[in-house]
Amino acid sequence: MRTDPLRPDDPVLADRAAGWRGAYVHIPFCRRVCPYCDFAVVAGRDDLRDRYVEAVVAEIAMAEPFGPLQAVAFGGGTPSRLGASGLGRILEALANRFGLVGGSEVSLEANPEDWTPALAGGLVAAGFTRLSLGAQSFDPVVLGDLGRLHRPADIGRAVGEARRAGFGRINLDLILGSPAESDASWDRTLAAALDCGVDHLSTYALTVERGTALSRAIRAGAPGPDPDVQADRYERALAAAAGAGLVRYETSNHAVPGAACAYNLLTWGGGEYEAFGTAAHGHRDGVRYWNVRRIDRYLERVEAGRRPESGREVIVGADRERERLVLGLRRAAGVIAGSGGRALLASPDGRRLVEAGVLAERGDRLVVARPLLGDEVARAVLALPLPDC
Structure with a gap:
């Protein structure tokens, strides 16, 4: 399936993905919480990692038969914090419960500072096929402003290690419009990202969410992102990606033919997917549902043999x-x-x-x-x- 030569913006591929089935697994662990992040994450709780893996495996066992799966995505948080063993155990549980279509795509998010050759090799051996690296910027000043822990050099190193390990698809996530960013630094970031030889690029505007450290800093007088500047940076990203042969197939996503993210295609096409882990959102049989957000409540419910669902909405x-x-x-x-x-x-x-x-x-x-x-x-x-x- 993943060798499909269709362009990522081809309507045939877009409509085909609406019939796919997938799964999303949320991994909430982080080294620290970024100032702009409002996702369901925890820092400093690595002591819960093994317990969390077993809880997700148990939640998967509770799910009704569904599948086989064309697309699986591990998001977060920082999924790579679980290591290849923990992630592989969860993927094995998904495969045993639902089955995986031949050539299915299994994607995970990771941060450059966590990436090692051993981790890359272990993940490929476990069945992961696609890597999405949280690069965000190649400017050290911007990385500091965003609260990131890696250095620009870590990004290219991680991409190379992933390629050598056998990852067939690699994406870089970039954040545009930080107050610390200039037009010149954004252009350098785009050039450096494309020079890495990745086949997929995601560009997101920095947003200010309530309750985050960033929103508190702005209320205290720190500069915030400028929408007009962000619009210009977005246009620069479109031009740079197109110039490198990447096709925009969704508002924020660009890929070479055959490299569009299967999970992206599925979700924007209205396909169905099961969800596992804290705050994970799923869509099945015309129902959208979501799990409890707090990790302690999630663990308590699953360990008591109860589904961790927090709410649902019937879409008709x-x-x-x-x-x-x-x-x-x-x-x-x-x-x-x-x-x-x-x-x-x-x-x-x-x-x-x-x-x-x-x-x-x-x-x-x-x-x-x-x-x-x-x-x-x-x-x-x-x-x-x-x-x-």
């Missing part, structure tokens, strides 16, 4: 159609218009977006032609008065 009728459009329009391939898309085109907001060149019709599909304004399209979709059938 108009809500389902709105969600299909919002998710699908993040992709460069867009989405088949359907009844909701036709209603959007007929609405005042839709007509305005078409006239402004933001929203476009391409055959039977709708696409966002100006991805920087994708949030404006999403707001128009969510405001649509669709029939609840």
Whole structure:
């Protein structure tokens, strides 16, 4: 499956992924919490790692049969903090419970400072095929501003070690728009990232989330990110990635043909996936559900033989159609218009977006032609008065 030569923005690939099945596993452990992070993470609790692995394995055993799986993603947190043995045990439990399609993609996130040849080799031996490195920047000043622990040189070293170990797909995550970043440093970061020879690049704007150290610092007078500057940096990223042969297939993601992230394609295509671990979100049989956020409550529930689900929402009728459009329009391939898309085109907001060149019709599909304004399209979709059938 992963040798598919289709471009990552090809509508055929986008629509095919809607029928895939996957799994997401959340690993909350970090060396320390980054100032901008509002994910469900814990620092300084490595004593819980073995217990957490066993809890996730037990949660997987509680799940109803589902699969086989085309895409598996381990996110966090920092999944690599569990080591190859712990991650391999969880992956083995997933394979035994659900099965893996031949050529399925198994992805994990890691930080450059944690990466070693032994870890890389152990992960490949365990069945991991794709690595997403939290590079964020190649500028040491920006890395310090973001609270990162690695040095720029660690990034290239980690990429090389992953390639030599046998990882077939490697992504770099970059954060744009930090107040410590300049146009020149961002351009250098993009050039350095692409010089690493990776086949996938993800670029995310620095956001200020409530309750984070970053939000508290800004309230105390520290500078925050400038949206106009971030928009310009995003455009620079689009140009640099395209110049290196990477195709934008989703708002923040670029890949060479055959290297689009399977889990990304699945989730933005509305595919189904089970979720395991603290705060993990899943989607199955028209239901979106999520687990408890706190690690102590997660462990208590699973060890008592109870599912750790915290809440769920049934997505039907108009809500389902709105969600299909919002998710699908993040992709460069867009989405088949359907009844909701036709209603959007007929609405005042839709007509305005078409006239402004933001929203476009391409055959039977709708696409966002100006991805920087994708949030404006999403707001128009969510405001649509669709029939609840």
